Amino acid sequence: MIKVNHLSYAFKIGKKEKENVVPVLHDVNLQVEKGEIVAIVGRSGSGKSTLLNLISGFIQAETGTISINGTKVSGLSESKWAEFRLSHLGFIFQSFQLIPSMTAYENIELPLVLKGTNEKDRVERTKEMLKRVGLEQYQSHYPGELSGGQQQRVSIARALILNPPLILADEPTGSLDSENERELLSFIKELNENYGITFLMITHDHEVASIAHRKVEIVDGYLREGRMLREVQR
Amino acid sequence: MKFKDKHRFVRSNMKRNRTRVWMTILASTIGCAFLIMLASVGFAIHKTAVDDVMSYRLMNEIQIQKENGMITDKEVKKLEKIKDVKAVTRKKHTPANEFTLGDYMISTSVFSAHMPSEIKAGFELDRGRLPKNKNEIVVGYHFSEQFIKEAPESFYEGLSEEESQEKHKELVYKEDLIGKTLTYHLTPADNKDQNAKNLSVDVKVVGIGKKPTKKWAIVTDAYITDDLRKEVVNTLFEKNKNEGSLEEGYDDVKVYTSSAEEVKAVSEVIEKMDLLTYSVASELKELNLYFTLFKAGLIFIGGIAVLIASIGIFNTMTMAVTERSQDIGIMKAIGATPKTIKRIFLLESGYIGLWGVGLGTVLAYMISYGVNFALPIIIEQFLNEKPPEDFILSYIPWSLTVIAVTICMGVTLLSGWRPAAKATTVDVLKALRRDV
Numbered sequence: 001m002i003k004v005n006h007l008s009y010a011f012k013i014g015k016k017e018k019e020n021v022v023p024v025l026h027d028v029n030l031q032v033e034k035g036e037i038v039a040i041v042g043r044s045g046s047g048k049s050t051l052l053n054l055i056s057g058f059i060q061a062e063t064g065t066i067s068i069n070g071t072k073v074s075g076l077s078e079s080k081w082a083e084f085r086l087s088h089l090g091f092i093f094q095s096f097q098l099i100p101s102m103t104a105y106e107n108i109e110l111p112l113v114l115k116g117t118n119e120k121d122r123v124e125r126t127k128e129m130l131k132r133v134g135l136e137q138y139q140s141h142y143p144g145e146l147s148g149g150q151q152q153r154v155s156i157a158r159a160l161i162l163n164p165p166l167i168l169a170d171e172p173t174g175s176l177d178s179e180n181e182r183e184l185l186s187f188i189k190e191l192n193e194n195y196g197i198t199f200l201m202i203t204h205d206h207e208v209a210s211i212a213h214r215k216v217e218i219v220d221g222y223l224r225e226g227r228m229l230r231e232v233q234r
Numbered sequence: 235m236k237f238k239d240k241h242r243f244v245r246s247n248m249k250r251n252r253t254r255v256w257m258t259i260l261a262s263t264i265g266c267a268f269l270i271m272l273a274s275v276g277f278a279i280h281k282t283a284v285d286d287v288m289s290y291r292l293m294n295e296i297q298i299q300k301e302n303g304m305i306t307d308k309e310v311k312k313l314e315k316i317k318d319v320k321a322v323t324r325k326k327h328t329p330a331n332e333f334t335l336g337d338y339m340i341s342t343s344v345f346s347a348h349m350p351s352e353i354k355a356g357f358e359l360d361r362g363r364l365p366k367n368k369n370e371i372v373v374g375y376h377f378s379e380q381f382i383k384e385a386p387e388s389f390y391e392g393l394s395e396e397e398s399q400e401k402h403k404e405l406v407y408k409e410d411l412i413g414k415t416l417t418y419h420l421t422p423a424d425n426k427d428q429n430a431k432n433l434s435v436d437v438k439v440v441g442i443g444k445k446p447t448k449k450w451a452i453v454t455d456a457y458i459t460d461d462l463r464k465e466v467v468n469t470l471f472e473k474n475k476n477e478g479s480l481e482e483g484y485d486d487v488k489v490y491t492s493s494a495e496e497v498k499a500v501s502e503v504i505e506k507m508d509l510l511t512y513s514v515a516s517e518l519k520e521l522n523l524y525f526t527l528f529k530a531g532l533i534f535i536g537g538i539a540v541l542i543a544s545i546g547i548f549n550t551m552t553m554a555v556t557e558r559s560q561d562i563g564i565m566k567a568i569g570a571t572p573k574t575i576k577r578i579f580l581l582e583s584g585y586i587g588l589w590g591v592g593l594g595t596v597l598a599y600m601i602s603y604g605v606n607f608a609l610p611i612i613i614e615q616f617l618n619e620k621p622p623e624d625f626i627l628s629y630i631p632w633s634l635t636v637i638a639v640t641i642c643m644g645v646t647l648l649s650g651w652r653p654a655a656k657a658t659t660v661d662v663l664k665a666l667r668r669d670v
């Protein structure tokens with residue numbers, strides 16, 4: 001599903017030609033198989049978010065390649081990246097990233113709107129998704145009127161509405177209490193088991209990492225492959 | 235993303251900042267209305283000038299003159315053969331110009347005209363018929379109004395101007411002139427020989443010309459037959475042998491084309507015949523050039539107001555982009571392309587412009603109507619003067635509306651372009667971190 005080869009990245013700080021180069025990732029190689037849940041763990045500043053941002057196309061690497069679902073995405077133009085994200089990727093963010101002026105319904109519907117789906121289909125799919133995440137009665141609520149757990153469910157519904165094969169999650173439980181965290185993790189497991197959706201998650205939470213099939217750790221920009229957790233559990 | 239969804243998206247964004255958006259629309263409205271109103275003054279002056287020129291002459295009329303001498307029959311025949319020439323009217327001036335009937339008398343221009351070509355050129359009778367016999371004449375519509383008795387002494391004494399005008403009507407001939415026999419005095423107007431008045435001929439009025447379409451035009455001319463003119467000329471030169479004879483030829487020749495578009499081409503052909511031409515079309519050409527420059531200047535000045543309004547649109551859109559940076563970032567993260575983002579913001583500035591242009595145009599039409607309605611009243615009330623008839627201060631033709639709408643929409647879209655382009659450069663990561 002994801003193939004990362006010899007990926008390196010460095011931040012450039014300061015003015016052009018007088019900039020300081022701060023290396024973040026060094027020769028990262030990673031492969032995520034279809035249907036896997038992979039957790040990337042590491043300390044703050046280790047480079048795990050940068051790796052996710054590179055895989056998401058939010059930043060572009062200067063060296064190395066990334067392929068997702070058989071498509072070489074490194075080097076794509078901004079427009080192509082946007083189109084690719086819309087069709088192949090779903091995102092779950094720590095701070096939900098819902099548009100405050102839109103209702104829960106409109107936030108979930110947004111990817112369908114961007115895709116240009118016809119209205120009848122949109123209504124059907126959005127209502128079905130609201131039902132799936134248990135937020136039917138909150139469809140006309142704005143994000144500010146929902147709890148953290150509800151907002152994250154809206155965010156997940158939005159990520160799933162176009163049935164992407166891969167979901168990238170950045171600290172998905174970071175803003176949730178333990179009860180909502182458990183609920184979310186079981187939902188992720190269910191999606192993975194029932195629909196075969198691949199998850200690549202960034203977390204520093206061991207409980208979150210515990211649902212992953214595989215854990216990879218980033219230490220000072222170097223990737224260290226972990227053991228198959230499920231195998232250990234078994 | 236479908237247009238309908240973009241529209242929905244933009245509408246909800248505009249609703250959120252209703253006050254700011256409406257203030258920007260108001261600025262655009264004022265800018266657009268100012269542009270139209272200012273230019274409409276130029277258009278009104280131009281229209282008045284053109285109407286003024288055209289009220290005296292017809293657009294398809296070409297006046298012909300010869301540098302030396304008069305235009306002959308041979309030349310008239312040639313003129314008639316030119317392509318697109320509808321009619322060639324020719325008149326010979328007759329020096330004797332006095333008619334009487336009892337105590338009533340009139341001095342007017344007398345011509346012998348080629349009536350078939352006059353009819354072709356548009357001459358119409360109000361009543362009666364064209365002359366068939368030598369001593370039959372046709373007179374202008376206002377002939378009888380000027381056919382008056384000599385006022386007795388002290389007739390107007392002690393009367394105001396208005397009362398004098400009223401009293402004057404008592405002197406005017408009131409009966410229908412058709413069928414009446416007038417005495418035509420064969421004496422040139424400038425002849426000081428009082429005995430010459432004894433020579434005269436009786437003429438019968440058989441037709442009266444149609445009332446001119448221009449309210450102010452007064453037509454008192456008399457048309458006599460060619461045979462009668464010959465008799466008049468012979469009589470006059472018999473009497474004034476020492477003054478030489480009148481040259482044979484036409485005093486007044488006019489060529490009429492089928493439409494105004496053909497005037498230029500026909501004029502060129504006539505000029506090649508060594509004849510001089512004059513037409514309203516050529517006069518209007520110069521007039522139009524002058525007024526086009528004048529109107530362009532006014533539109534330019536009005537355009538400055540639109541530019542100022544566009545700064546408002548630029549500010550509003552820049553603020554909208556800044557305020558919605560997070561939303562833009564989220565949309566980009568999910569999969570909105572830069573093109574989609576740009577179009578959304580361009581659509582928003584376009585809507586602001588469209589509202590401004592629409593309201594501005596309506597406002598301009600209302601002001602224009604109000605000004606044209608109220609100004610003559612104000613002039614009459616405060617300056618005690620009557621403005622000229624058909625006077626307008628503001629005139630908005632459809633072409634001005636099209637020009638103003640194009641300028642306003644163009645400026646609006648240009649001013650929204652930069653903020654829209656800025657929206658596409660919003661950094662997703664910064665937006666998601668709420669750093670923008």
